Amino acid sequence: MTYSALLRAAALTALTGGALLPACTPRPGASAAAPTPAPTNQFALDSTLRRIATLQDERRTAALLPYLARPEAGYREAAAEALASVQDKAAIPRLLLLLQEEPAARVRQLTAYALGQTSDSTAETGLRQHLAEESDATARRYVLEALGHCTSRAGLAALTRLPPALATDTAALSGQAWGLYRAGLRGLTSEAAVARLVQLLAAAQPASARQAAANALARTRGLNLAPYVAALTAAARQDAHYAVRSAAAQALGKAATEASVPATLAALVRRDPDYRVRISALRAMTAAMYAPVKEAAWAALTDDNDQVALTAAEFFLAHAADEPGPVLLEKANRLAPWRVRATLLAAALRQTGAGQEAIRGAVQERYAASANAYEKGYLLKALGEDPAAFDFVREATFAPGQSVVVGTYGLEALVAQRHRPGFPAARQPDFALALRRGVLSGDVALMGIAAEAIRDPKLDLRRLLAKTDFLVAARQKLTLPRDLEAWQSLQQTIDYLQQRKPTPVPVAAAATHPIPWDVVTAIPAGQRAVVHTSKGDVVLHLLVNKAPGSVASFVQLTRQGFYDGKNFHRVVPNFVAQGGCPRGDGWGSSDYNLRSEFADLHYGAGAVGLASAGKDTESCQWFITHAPTPHLDGRYTIFAQVVQGMDVVSRLEIGDRIDKVELLF
Structure with a gap:
């Protein structure tokens, strides 16, 4: 079986809950997907593909370049x-040459993708020249998106105006839009x-x-979209696809x-009808809109979807002004979801006026009564709005x-109070001592959070913590790469x-944890895993053909029972649910790092990616996207795709348990 045939056989038609673009697959126009995955993955059949993947893992550009000339x-x-x-920018000249000479359309598509991944303006001229010569519609789309990654400010005008011959080319229109998104x-x-985006x-x-x-209109910073409110409103209300409505609603916040x-x-x-659109609309609401949208936000606190309710509580935390704190306390006490309730309690504590002592006492009582570590943490987070609770939070933080x-x-929460x-002013020395205690605690999270606060220029801690000896001593006790963050x-x-000058980050070399090919070659191309959660x-579906090192690591950890009993420690509404941390707070890691595997895949709903602290620092933590999140494309490894259970993903909350992960055979 040929390599291309294997790719087609291993592709998956993703169940994305109505997403415009199938998650974890090339965008429309790329290689066609077949519904039945191949029983054997491509690496088990071809040692040359293993060699190419190994060279990728080792970041050996010079050794990879000759494969661009293979027959x-x-x-x-x-x-x-x-x-x-x-x-590697050193590959740009050879990639540009391949783009001009390559007869196979799929190779040209991936060549354009690789050029875009360099994000280097030296590729701009070659990409632009090739656009006029490209005969394949999908390849033109790839070239236009790559231009968005590479264009200079001077070249943006050309990306904004398509050649007349492409004015009705749907692939080119898509490529132009994605190019402008990447530029934005x-x-x-x-x-x-x-x-043009409008x-x-x-x-x-x-x-x-x-x-x-x-997405470009929603995520590009500094835009005033007031002149386009009619078009944005029409898209937010009427578009057939929730992802467009959601992003258009978010963009309306720039037309406030x-x-x-x-x-x-x-x-x-x-x-x-889609909870993700409701979340985006809540996030688009600003302080200036508070009075006319308040009643809708009040109602959203009891939305059937807890993510919507949480976003409504976050709206009040960010924007409530002159609301009586006791009123917010009363509403919070009637809410069942603990994270929604704790966030509204934080909003109550942020208000000025009578009743603050009673609110503080109510939060502290809930803290004492709760047996849920995550709820206790969120209640401390709420107390982060109240400097008068400094002693209570400090004692809770360092309790034996x-x-x-x-x-x-x-x-x-202590850092939040200081802000x-x-x-x-009289408590600033106490705060500085708490940070020093955090650095010397030996706990990686406390060390990292405290160090970040010490270097925050807004907190002006140089005069209180000027010496670095205690920081150096703490750093020397850490183990790399496990404690990298x-x-x-x-x-x-x-x-x-x-x-x-900043010290370079000591990223682990591939030799410290090479791809285990004995594990990879035994994984079927259609390998599935089931995550049994409390919800x-x-x-x-594990994408071994696209991310062999990452899939092998996940499979090995699964076989060891590593994920069993862990929690989802991070859930951001309409973004991700993240788990796999051995500590349960996001600061845990395995004893090794993986190298990033940025295949030609895209973050749609249900894409499963590896968390990282930067390129080539992936470990054991992974996340599932609630909706398309294209700003993650090419920056975080995608190693799997949800094929069943997106309704469960939409209900996951911080603290929900991963009972067990099993491989399906």
């Missing part, structure tokens, strides 16, 4: 995709680019183009000065035998206090 198109595909993970994420935009948002445009345009926007957002919160989860939340305007935080603080089962 077999499959090897050229694999080498181009491997260079997309390596992201880099801070490159213009009035003409915004106007055109691409229209109902007559291709679905992929509409999704890209809506328009009188119609609050009513539109309030209506979406009350009526849109305390759960690491509680300690992590507690120190974060509050009412923090007493804490090490990095401590080192950054040492560099800050010593006023020297129900989630079934994953």
Whole structure:
């Protein structure tokens, strides 16, 4: 079987709950997917593909380049995709040459993808020249998106105007929209680019183009979208796809000065059938809209979906002004979901006026009564809004035998208190001593959080903690790569206090944990795993052909029972549910790091990615996306896709248990 045939056989039609783009697959127009996965993965059949993947893992650009000249198109595909993970600018000249000379359309697509992954403007001219010569529609889409990654400010105008010959090419329209999205994420935009994105948002445009345009308008910073409120409103209310409605609703927050926007957002919160759109509408609401949207936000506190209710509570925490604290306390006490309740209690504590002591006491009583470490942590987070609770939070943070989860939340709450305007100047030395205690605690989370606070210029701690000896002593006790995040935080603080250039991050080399090919070759291309959670089962398809090192690590940890009994420690509404941390607070790791595997895959709903502290620092933690999150594309490894149980994913909450992960045979 050829390499291309294997790819087609191993592809998966993802169940994305109505997502515009199938998660973890090339965008429309790329290689066709077949419904039945191959029983054997490509690496078990071909030692050359194993060699290419090994060179990718070892970041050996020079050794990969000759494979771009192999007579077999499959090897050229694999080498181009491997260079997309390596992201070495030294490969640009050879990739540009391949783009011009390559006869196979799929190779040209992956070559353009690899060039985009370099994010280097030296690729811009070659990509632009090739666009006029490219005969394959899908390859043109890839080239246009790559241009968005690589374009200079001067070149943005050309990306904004398609050649007349491509004006009705649906693939080119999609590519242009994604290109403008990628440019916008880099801070490159213009009035003409915004106007073009609004055109691409229209109902007559291709679905992929509409999704890209809506996301670009939502995520590009500094835009004033008031002139386009009618188009945004139409998309938010009427588009057939929730992902477009969701992003358009988010973009409406940048048109807050328009009188119609609050009513539109309030209506979406009350009526849109998809919980993700309701969340985006709540997030788009600003402090300036508070009065006209407040009633819709009150109602959302009891939404059937707890993620919506939590987002409503976060709205009040961020924007409530002059609300009586006791009223917020009363409403919070009637709410059942603990995270929603704790967040509204935080909003109550943030208010000024009578009743603060009673609110503080109520939060402290709930803390004492709760047996849930995550709820206790969130209640400390709520007390982070109240500097008067400093002693209570400090004692809870450093209590003997305390759960690491509680300690992590507690120190974060102390830092939050110090940031509050009412923090007493007389307590600043006590705060500094708490940070020093955190650094010397030996707990990686407390060390990392405390070090970050010490180097925060807003807290002005140089005069109280000027010496670095205790930071150096703490850093020397850490083990790399396991404790990389804490090490990095401590080192950054040492560099800050010593006023020297940042020290490079010591990323582990591939030799410390090479891809275990004996494990990889035994994994079927259609391998599935079921995550048994306290809310129900989630079934994953493991993408061994696209991320062999990451899948092998997940399989090995699963066989060891590593994930059994762990928790989902991070759930961000309409974004991700994350688990796999051995500590349960996000600061845990395995004893090794993996290298990033950035295949030509995209984060749609249900994509499963590896968390990291930067490129090539992946470990044991993984997350599942609730909705398309294209800003993660090419930055976080995708190693699996949810094929069953997205309804469970949408209900997961912090603290929900991973009872067991099993491989399905």
